[in-house]
Amino acid sequence: MSIRPSGDSSGAAALPDASADHPLLRCAPPALLPFIQLARLDRPIGWWLLLLPCWESSALAAAALRQGPNLWHLTLFFIGAVAMRGAGSTYNDYVDREIDAKVERTRLRPLASGRVTPRAAIGFLVAQCLVGLAVLLSFNGLTIALGLLSPLIVLIYPFAKRFTSWPQAILGLAFAYGALLGWTALAGALGPPALFLYAAAISWTIGFDTIYALQDMRDDAIVGVRSTARLFGPRVQLAVGALYAMSVASAAVAVWLAGGGWLAYLGVAAYAAHLAWQTAQTREDVAPATALRLFRSNRDAGLLLFAGFLAQSLAYLF
Known part of the structure; x- marks a missing residue:
């Protein structure tokens, strides 16, 4: 894999939504830094948000089956989420490299800045997908079949912002997909609780990615990128609140269909309280740093x- 020099030795620390003191950025060889950024390994919130629907579904399935959690499945989902989040980010940056170069927040990304060549990015993408495939093949046949369908959604997402104001909905279909896989991996069949949990995760994803998109509203308007943040405008707080309310309601129905349990409902209540806190701070003119903080807090909500x-x-x- 070849890397073109960026002309900026601080490039690894220059991305505004990254942590400059992340251990990977401090310890990794300089040649690997652009690939760490390309896979978003220095920004773990992405794989957390991909992982949590998998974990939630697996744990809810275990509760429905009246058994303890499957720690092996939880470990596999962790590995798969990190790999596939990296693959998705690499693909997204490859498709958007020309747009990213025109947006202040993204212009220093490895592909947009020229620190990684498109050919190197494709090779890196394939390597990450192979890791994800190895994880998927560790599950049962139904889970493998469902998992093989998910890349179709991922392939569409980077182009969605060009033709719809709802690219966050496409992202939701992709990021929430683990809510189906966690259930089928343990239960061996696709049950109604998994479908409602999938709906909950989709609404949640649209909500938190709308908050994330508030950071780029000015630049998005200039380059013609569409988003729910631009669509909702001054009604963004109401819209995010409605999306989060749908997520909470769907999660509660999923618990009820799975057989209930006061501890599971307590988790839904805590989730609802956290989302209400986020909604209270969401505004069209929110500071980018606040929007990023609220977005990242969704790890704790999940x-x-x-x-x-x-x-x-x-x-x-017990």
Whole structure:
């Protein structure tokens, strides 16, 4: 893989939504830094948000089956989420490299800035997909079949912002997909609770990615990129609140269909409280730093929901 020099030795630390003191950026050889950024390994929030629907679904399935969590499945989903988040980010940056070069927040990304060549990015993409495929093949046949369909959604997403104001909905279909896989991997069939949890994760993703898109509204308007943040405009708080309310309601129905349990409902309540806190701070003119902080806080929102489901499944061990 070849890398063109960027002319900026601080490029690894220059991305505005990254942590300059991340251990990977400090310790990795300079030649690997652009690829770490390309896979977003220095920004773990992406794989967390891809992972959490998998974990939530697996834990809810365990609770429905009245058994403890499958730690092997949780580990596999972690590896798969990191690999496929990296692959998705690499593909997205490859498709958007010309647009990214025109947007202040993204112009220093490895492909947009020329620090990674398109050919090197494709090779890196293939390598990450092979890791994801190895993980997927560790599950049962139904989960493998469902997992092989998900790349079709991912392929569409980078182009969605060019023809619809709802690219966040396409992202939701992709990021929430683990809500189906976690269930089928353990239960061996696709049940109604998984479908409602998938709906919950889709609404959640549209909501938090709308908040994320608030950072780029000015530049997006200039280059013609569409988003729900631009679509909702001054009604963004109401819209995000409605999306989050749908997510909470769908998660509660999923728990009910799975057989309930007060610990699982407690997780839903904690999740709802966190989303309400986010909504209260969401505004069209919110500062970019605040929008990024709210977006990143969704790791904690998802972990609260997962913790409730995990606790419910653990309760059946005692």
